[in-house]
Structures are given as structure tokens and as C-alpha cells.
Amino acid sequence: MSVRADDRRMSVLAVYQAAFPEPAALADPLEDGQYRLADFRSDPAVCERAMAEELLREPDLDPMGRGAYLVNRLAHELGGSLAALDLAGGDISGVSPRVTAYRSTLAHGAVDGEAYAYLETRVFLGPCAERDLPAHAAGEAIERVFEPLVDGVARACGLSRGALWRLVADNVANAYLLLGKEAGELHRATGRAEAVIRRPGSRLDFxxxxxxxxxxxxxxxxxxxxxxxxxxxxxxxxxxxxxxxxxxxxxxxxxxxxxxxxxxxxxxxxxxxxxxxxxxx
Structure with missing residues (x-):
């Protein structure tokens, strides 16, 4: 590999690494304000508390809206982290909902003079090995991470699992797209996304x-x-x-x-x- 090509690859990797989550060993019990994805399936109270946080940024959401907003937000943040790890050659097959968590913090911004509230989301993941992963294995890993969230929120808010999987798929695909644009390798990133999503039995393929x-x-x-x-x-x-x-x-x-x-x-x-x-x- 030439020096120029090596520099180019380092520049691309820097884009992906900037989107990596914060590696952290989760305490047991969790710290205040943290939510572990595995708990969404096993503890209905976790779903209700997490969904209620969405009212901080959109006060008139009904239960279905709170569920959709929560899954959409987490799929955006966590999907971005998983896509970045995958594009950088990380092995995400070992990522488990047991070691995947997040914390939300209310923040405020403004666009064209109009103020709005939003939830900053800090994602915590277990460590990943550096190993290229077949696309079908990456897709299966992404589904495993989100499965407890989708199951628990569907039960709590009344939306179907299919409706929530659509939100996960949308955000995972968009993460690959945006990262590929920023890194200057749009074709590779969207091609990888297609391979991750469109595989036999995929719950992300719509x-x-x-x-x-x-x-x-x-x-x-x-x-x-x-x-x-x-x-x-x-x-x-x-x-x-x-x-x-x-x-x-x-x-x-x-x-x-x-x-x-x-x-x-x-x-x-x-x-x-x-x-x-x-x-x-």
C-alpha cells in the first residue's frame, strides 16, 4: 500500500472511530439513569420509565408515539455506533444486549430562532475484537442487540414489532449512508448496508x-x-x-x-x- 493510500485509509478510519461508542463495563446494579437493553424485555417498568423520558422533548406524545420515539432515537444512536464499528472492521458479533446500555440527558437547541428540547444519548457497549465479519453475521448481531428493546416496547406501547423493526432498519441503513458520505466511500458503505439488511430471514429487510x-x-x-x-x-x-x-x-x-x-x-x-x-x- 502506498503512503498516500495508507493516509487515505487512516482518514477514513478516523471518521468511523469518531462514531464509536464509549466502551464501559456496566456496574450491577446499573448507575442511576442508565438503561440496559436486555432489561426492556424482562422488566415492564423499565419500558415505562424509558418511554416517559420521551415526554421531556415532546410533551404531547401518546403511548404509541413514546414507544416509536424511543426506538427511533436508540436505533439512531446505537445503530450509528454499530455501523461505524462494522465499517471499520470491528467484530460486532459478540455485542450483547446484556452489555449494551444508554443514558439520556435533556438538552436544548434552536433552529432558525425556534427553540427545541432534545435528549442527548450516551451509548455504552462492551469491547469488540478487530476482525472482518461476514455481512450476514453483522446483521444477525444487530438484530440480537435490538430484539429485547423491540419486544418490550411493543408490549408496552401497543405498536407492532414489525412497526418498530422498521424504525430500527431505517436508522441502521441511514447510519451506513451518512458514515459512508463523510468518509468518502459511499458506495462501499451502502453496499455493506444492503448486504447486512437484505439477507434470508432478516427482520430489517423491508x-x-x-x-x-x-x-x-x-x-x-x-x-x-x-x-x-x-x-x-x-x-x-x-x-x-x-x-x-x-x-x-x-x-x-x-x-x-x-x-x-x-x-x-x-x-x-x-x-x-x-x-x-x-x-x-
Whole structure:
């Protein structure tokens, strides 16, 4: 391998390593505020407490909304960690819900002058060996980690297991996509995601979940240059549309949105127009 190629690989690994979870040996009993994923199946009170935390950021969520928000958030955070470990050549087959935990902290931010609350999520995982793992084994490992969470939350909130697995799949796929974009190896990352998700017997494989690339001709672009972007189309719904602040609107890539491809196309053009107004891309 050349020095340049070696430097390039180190740069790619740095992207993935930045998304690694914090390795930690969990105490028994757990520290205050920590939740172990294995306990979601065995202890209904854990599910109720964890779901209630979602009201801190979205006070009018119904039980189904609290369950969907919780699984969606944890799948985003934990899915990102597992995808990063997998892309970096880590062996995630030994990761167990018994050694997987998280803690939430209420935080506040603002977008365009509008304040909002969110839950910062700190993920704890057991250590992983450095060994390339076949895609089917990585997919099975990801499912094992999330299985107690999905089972417990489905029982507690009334949503089906299938609806919650869709949220897990959406976030795992998006984690591979975003990490691949940042690392400059989009094709490899999305190819790995497809292999992890679309395997016989997979609980992550849904027809509606797909990677979509939209291209816009230079003649339609506010920048006068061709635009190209890859998105993840969702298979599931996080139930954001049921909240008061959504005013009934769906997320941009929600499976319930019939115009999502047109919406994404218009969003690309709007972002390009904003970039042009602010002095170019």
C-alpha cells in the first residue's frame, strides 16, 4: 500500500472511530439513569420509565408515539455506533444486549430562532475484537442487540414489532449512508448496508427501505451545476405527525409521505439556492 493510500485509509478510519461508542463495563446494579437493553424485555417498568423520558422533548406524545420515539432515537444512536464499528472492521458479533446500555440527558437547541428540547444519548457497549465479519453475521448481531428493546416496547406501547423493526432498519441503513458520505466511500458503505439488511430471514429487510439517488440537471440548479445526492427512503414512521408542533406534517422521507421523492428534489434545489445566496456551495 502506498503512503498516500495508507493516509487515505487512516482518514477514513478516523471518521468511523469518531462514531464509536464509549466502551464501559456496566456496574450491577446499573448507575442511576442508565438503561440496559436486555432489561426492556424482562422488566415492564423499565419500558415505562424509558418511554416517559420521551415526554421531556415532546410533551404531547401518546403511548404509541413514546414507544416509536424511543426506538427511533436508540436505533439512531446505537445503530450509528454499530455501523461505524462494522465499517471499520470491528467484530460486532459478540455485542450483547446484556452489555449494551444508554443514558439520556435533556438538552436544548434552536433552529432558525425556534427553540427545541432534545435528549442527548450516551451509548455504552462492551469491547469488540478487530476482525472482518461476514455481512450476514453483522446483521444477525444487530438484530440480537435490538430484539429485547423491540419486544418490550411493543408490549408496552401497543405498536407492532414489525412497526418498530422498521424504525430500527431505517436508522441502521441511514447510519451506513451518512458514515459512508463523510468518509468518502459511499458506495462501499451502502453496499455493506444492503448486504447486512437484505439477507434470508432478516427482520430489517423491508421493501420500502431503499437508497435513492436524485440527480438534477445544471439547467435546473440555482448553482448552475449538476446536483447529485443519495438519500435513504424510510420503511417506517416515527409518529412525528401525531404531535401538535408537526401540524400533521410527515417527515421528509416518511413511508406515509406519497410525494417524498418530489419533496427531496425540491429540498435539494432549495438548499442549493440558499448556498448561492450565501456565496456559493
Amino acid at each position: 421493501r420500502q427501505l431503499a437508497f435513492l439517488t436524485i440527480e438534477i440537471d445544471a439547467s435546473e440548479s440555482p448553482l448552475g451545476l449538476p446536483l447529485r445526492e443519495t438519500f435513504r427512503e424510510r420503511a417506517g414512521c416515527c409518529r412525528y405527525y401525531t404531535t401538535a408542533r408537526s401540524e400533521g406534517a410527515y417527515c421528509g422521507t416518511c413511508v406515509l409521505r406519497k410525494d417524498r421523492r418530489d419533496f427531496l428534489r425540491k429540498t435539494m434545489i432549495r438548499h442549493a439556492a440558499d448556498a448561492e445566496e450565501n456565496g456559493g456551495a
